[in-house]
Amino acid sequence: MPWRRSRDPYRIWVSEILLQQTQVETVKPYFTRFLRAFPTLSALAKAPLADVLKAWEGCGYYARARHLHEAARRVLTSGGKIPQTADELRKLPGIGRYTAAAIASMAFGEAAAAVDGNVERVIVRLLGERRERTSAAAQRRLRKTADEMMAEAVGAGIAAGDFNQAMMELGGLVCGPRRADCARCPLAGECRAQATLADVTVLPRKIPARAIPHYEIGAAVLRRGGKILITQRPLDGMLGGLWEFPGGKQQAGETLEDCVAREIREELGIEIRVRDEIASVRHAYSHFRITLHAFDCRMTRGRIRKLGVADFRWVRPEELAHFAFPKADRVILEKLKE
Template sequence: MSQSFAPREKLMRKCREKKEAEREAEREAEEEEKAEEAEAEADKEEAEEESEEEEEEEEAEAEEEALGGDIEDLFSENETQKIRMGLLDWYDVNKRDLPWRNRRSESEKERRAYEVWVSEIMLQQTRVQTVMKYYKRWMQKWPTIYDLGQASLEEVNEMWAGLGYYRRARFLLEGAKMVVAGTEGFPNQASSLMKVKGIGQYTAGAIASIAFNEAVPVVDGNVIRVLARLKAISANPKDRLTARNFWKLAAQLVDPSRPGDFNQSLMELGATLCTVSKPSCSSCPVSSQCRAFSLSEENRTISVTDYPTKVIKAKPRHDFCCVCVLEIHNLERNQSGGRFVLVKRPEQGLLAGLWEFPSVILNEEADSATRRNAINVYLKEAFHFHVELKKACTIVSREELGEFVHIFTHIRRKVYVELLVVQLAGGTEDLFKGQAKDTLTWKCVSSDVLSTLGLTSAVRKVYSMVEAHKQGLSVAHVSSNRTAISGKRKFS
């Protein structure tokens, strides 16, 4: 009896494992989407950076006045000392054991700086648990900045695949090459670090304080939340003047003898206790200095989570995307499986330099015929089809696989996916005349190679739909054969 249930138990176990794998993939996809959202925000910030610098002098006086408004004043000397002592004592006992927190000797400061740099870039918009495995693989491949300086963007993107926000991976590589090419070694001050490609004020502060013991602040989302609650700041944290005031508050608190540990304690507090929706005030080492906590105790209508002010996000616009997974089978070259056409995104802008399936963006929702026509026009123009598609090859199948929604900060994109399978007697040169247009780089890869490339969550989602479709066809084929065999036996 137990043997009859064994296959069922095995099947149920496989189903559970599959569901868990799907849930993990969804979590990673969500992280990558958040990271891609951050990339869009960063692009916007970068565009505004130049005009901001021109306005700095004019805003200096207004900034000083702002300190006398909502924030009222800086921390008193007594508050500062208590916060420093409380956080450092708590951090020494409660800090998480993370691979990038390994202590280095005085002679290994540059290596420590490199480790901090890589970890801080990876940790932006991504969970610590996810970053740990990526960080370990990264350090095994490129243990020093000089090793990374020899890498290609293709290699970096492949290593980064799944983390999202690939723009930062590119900047990390470009920054490493800049440092390696220089003559002064790794910059050891925040001001000089900010001259390196991809290193902003936050990352510079983290590297300088943790690796080089410079007493400079760091301000990220966790730090803003802690500071806003300590001072009960109700101003919009996204406001430029308010953001600068947070930097002033953080600078005042930095412990001059242990700046790196203090900055990490501030971030650690925000990540573990002073969380967005469920802060653990009873376990907080600085609750006695927290103005928001004090107000919440005095007035039950006030909550610690009222700080900082929640920013209402603008509603995303809607657009639509047609994706064509073009699979080519080559009879003449005796290929065991099809090869997929990938195109490379432009070297500038969102998801720069990454590979994706041929696609077309539409401004409005369209029916199947309109979408297919848009793809046909794109394939002909982008790849210079020298004859009509049906004359250049044999179309084995062309099917719509479904649709899904991919969300960015400012865009809600509905993605339609089709699989176009074609068969050639010769090579791809028989399908494409010469090179694609100057702005397009493309290649054909096998499914094995496809799985190793640095693909975004959306592209991986598209390919998973292709795999599911093929698996469904395979199961249907096997089932059909079994039915046929069963039928023959029945009537023999």
């Protein structure tokens, strides 16, 4: 992993934010691309948000990019030095308990235990913890154990960052969610799950999955004089700051065509005629799924106002590449090209 070769706090910070919701293999090219675009904290802090979102495009969970940008700006305005302790790091947007401990230990050697999903699984099995791992009592016990293990490791002369990474690798490579290679595990001699269970993978106890809702989304592809209308999502919500075809969620009892016309009226204050559906795409987010239906539309009345959007632009097809879009809209764009 390219970021593991470094003790540069900025590189470690960027990598940990990327890794928050994304698999290692997916992160690698984004990490390289992001560092090429913003090689230093100061370059990131001084860049417009639109450029940061563009570099993040396709990686998902865009709040991470907005928070990282905002945090870089805060660090720069307060002297440009990245905080060195987990407690101070946690005051920055987008940095939670795990990320703060990871950065503080790897970049600055602080003895802060970084407990991600992999580490949590190892400790749950080590303790034979049978309560739901998200319960407050289980969480207290897991944290206490993680802190004790870290203190013991540092006392034995192991660097805090190395210990955290070793625990993460142990969870990732040896003590996996569906398979544990206990014969190869350095903790086997003191592991309660291994000593008492026929199958250690019954721990952590599974939390029943919730049904994932599905939404139908209607969007307008409005054209005028060779240009297409795109709108920018409000900065503070989901996919904030990204550009898209305007539209929204279909309501009960409404046709998709009516949905598009209503959304455009609410977001932009204009009337449109909704013609044929020209493309559709299914997409899954973490807590819901959508089918996005794009309709060919024409403006019939009114003047565009920013009622429910951060901004809007009429752009030529060749200019669309300069804007950051959510994945589903990007697929629609590709289909339109075809």
